[in-house]
Amino acid sequence: MEYKYAKEQQDYSDYASGKVFYSISGHPAFPVRLASEIFQRCMAHRQAIYQTTSPCVLYDPCCGAAYHLSVLAFLHRQLIQTVIASDVDEKAVSLAEKNLSLLNRTGLESRIDEIKSMLEQYGKDSHKEALKSATTLKTKLSGDLLTTKTFQANVLDKADLLKKLSPHSVDFVFTDVPYGQHSDWHGSDVANPLWSMLDSLLEVLSPSSIVAVVSDKGQKAMHEGYQRIEQFQVGKRRIIILQPI
Ligand SMILES: C[S@@+](CC[C@H](N)C(=O)[O-])C[C@H]1O[C@@H](n2cnc3c(N)ncnc32)[C@H](O)[C@@H]1O
Known part of the structure; x- marks a missing residue:
């Protein structure tokens, strides 16, 4: 796959999972x-299809730590x-909430205080580095408050999802669904979880929406x-970009 937008490999070390952002142990972080x-490709599709550049409501229904x-x-x-971030797993949701809190000044400042107190207590180089990155991230925060929302829901259960999310309220779904040895689909024994997820999502998508699904090759993100x-492959990940019809 040729990078069309994130053309150059930048230094993303301030965003490393487990440094300032909280991580779920044993789960590999999604490459920045x-x-x-994927984000920029989807925004370009959204603009080309719907002629809109308005800021989007971004949602991941299998958010994990919302990294x-x-x-x-x-x-x-x-x-x-x-x-907006949701997951079937209660622990993932609470970690997602902590990570999304870092998107606003108050949350990032309390994370900085937390890292400072770890540095005082243990004096590790990793804490020094984390403090440096957290301070850099603070300079990148804009003045406007970003709205965030987290909740627990089984995305394979449409009724469950609709209890938590308003119809037609989401512009862009970008989800890294369960695959491989690190996570499994939970909460249902449906034959094709990706079809069921896409079926549930149809209810919450806005009229100018785009969906990006990252999965392994063994799962097919198809729904009538x-x-x-667009579809492309990066290593073991398959990325499919969809438009509701
Ligand atoms: C690959 S992980 C996501 C990792 C995430 N992208 C991150 O960066 O932290 C997949 C997630 O899907 C969740 N999941 C599994 N079955 C689900 C279901 N039926 N509804 C919602 N989430 C589910 C798992 O709990 C897991 O957190």
Whole structure:
């Protein structure tokens, strides 16, 4: 896959998972450059299809620690109005909430205080580095408050999702669904979880929406309510970009 937008490999070390952003132990972090590339491709599709550049409501229904959402909100703040994160797992949701809190000044300042107190207590180089990165991230925060929302929901259960999210309220779904040895689909024994997820999402998508699904090759993000705009492969990850029809 050729990078069209995130053309150069930048230094993303301030965004490293487990440094300032909280991580789920044993879960590999989503690559920042790839997240930025997918985001920008989707924004370009949204503009071309719907002629809109208005800041989007970004949602991940399988958010884990909401790591890629949080990083995207730093990198592309001007294109995002609201960040919504949900997961079936209660622990993931509470970590996602902590990461999304870092997108606003108060949350980042309390993370800085937390890192400072770890540095005082343990004096580790990793804490020094984390403090440096957190201070750099603070300079990148804009003055405007970013709206964030987190909740627990099974995305395979449409009724459950609709209890938490208003119909037609989401402009851009960017989700890294369960695959591989690190996470499994939970909460249902449906035959095709990706179809069921896409089916639930149809209810919450706005009239100018785009959906990006990252999965392994073994799963097919197909549903009769969507048209495929683009598909590409990066390592073991398959990325499919869809437009509801
Ligand atoms: C690959 S991980 C996401 C990692 C995330 N992108 C990150 O950066 O931290 C997939 C997530 O899907 C969640 N999940 C599994 N089944 C689900 C379901 N039925 N509804 C919602 N989330 C689900 C898992 O709990 C896990 O957190």
